[in-house]
């Protein structure tokens with residue numbers, strides 16, 4: 001509780017100095033520069049190159065796990081129509097990259113702990129995935145939960161990376177806030193872009209602000225560096241002197257849903273390389 005109060009105060013102060021106090025999205029998929037470099041060394045050493053046999057498009061099966069505390073919508077019991085709308089948003093985002101997501105199965109589980117306490121790195125989320133995960137390395141498992149623990153205030157989701165699969169297959173997938181789906185109740189983050197962003201990690205992308213202006217960056221050449229996550233939709237933002245405006249419209253930034261509209265060709269190429277190398281998807 002104390003930590004939460006301090007964070008709120010800091011946000012309010014920095015907002016007062018730097019413009020409107022509008023919080024960025026919060027994604028739990030952070031990675032240290034050290035771990036990122038280890039990932040990249042493994043990737044470069046094991047990369048499976050694109051061949052003539054590569055398909056122009058690939059289909060990814062989605063296994064959806066609706067986790068709820070009770071049968072109400074506020075309790076997490078989202079209808080199939082919301083999931084269908086979310087898959088549509090996901091496919092709009094990934095169509096230029098040649099990926100199509102197809103819903104294979106939806107499970108519905110009433111579990112107070114899973115719904116409320118499945119934060120990043122918790123034993124609860126481990127247990128939830130052990131119980132519910134379906135399919136193999138090429139299958140995308142999505143869990144919708146409530147993130148009600150005080151430590152998770154504002155959290156929209158978190159994901160695993162393709163390179164993580166081998167070491168912990170059951171952990172693979174994305175856990176997202178149920179009310180971030182299209183038509184959900186989370187202000188500014190209810191057009192479904194949270195899953196587009198989290199799936200971005202699942203296909204091997206980092207945040208566009210990784211490393212700030214001078215760090216290692218996101219390992220993609222055509223996403224200009226930015227010093228910090230964007231919040232709201234700050235058109236024209238330019239926080240690094242290196243070429244290009246901040247990629248505020250990119251799905252891998254922290255902007256509002258309405259602001260997020262694209263992956264770059266460099267990101268599409270990276271996701272294909274990652275999917276070929278780590279998930280056996282020959283795109």
Ligand SMILES: *[C@@H]1O[C@H](CO)[C@@H](O)[C@H](O)[C@H]1NC(C)=O
Nearest residue numbers: 104105106107108132133134
């Ligand atoms: C969906 O998964 C559940 C749980 O494993 C299983 O019982 C059910 O048969 C599956 N449904 C379909 C349509 O595959």
Ligand SMILES: [Ca+2]
Nearest residue numbers: 217218220223
């Ligand atoms: Ca970049």
Ligand SMILES: [Ca+2]
Nearest residue numbers: 240242243244
């Ligand atoms: Ca710049």
Ligand SMILES: [Zn+2]
Nearest residue numbers: 027029197207
């Ligand atoms: Zn993220």
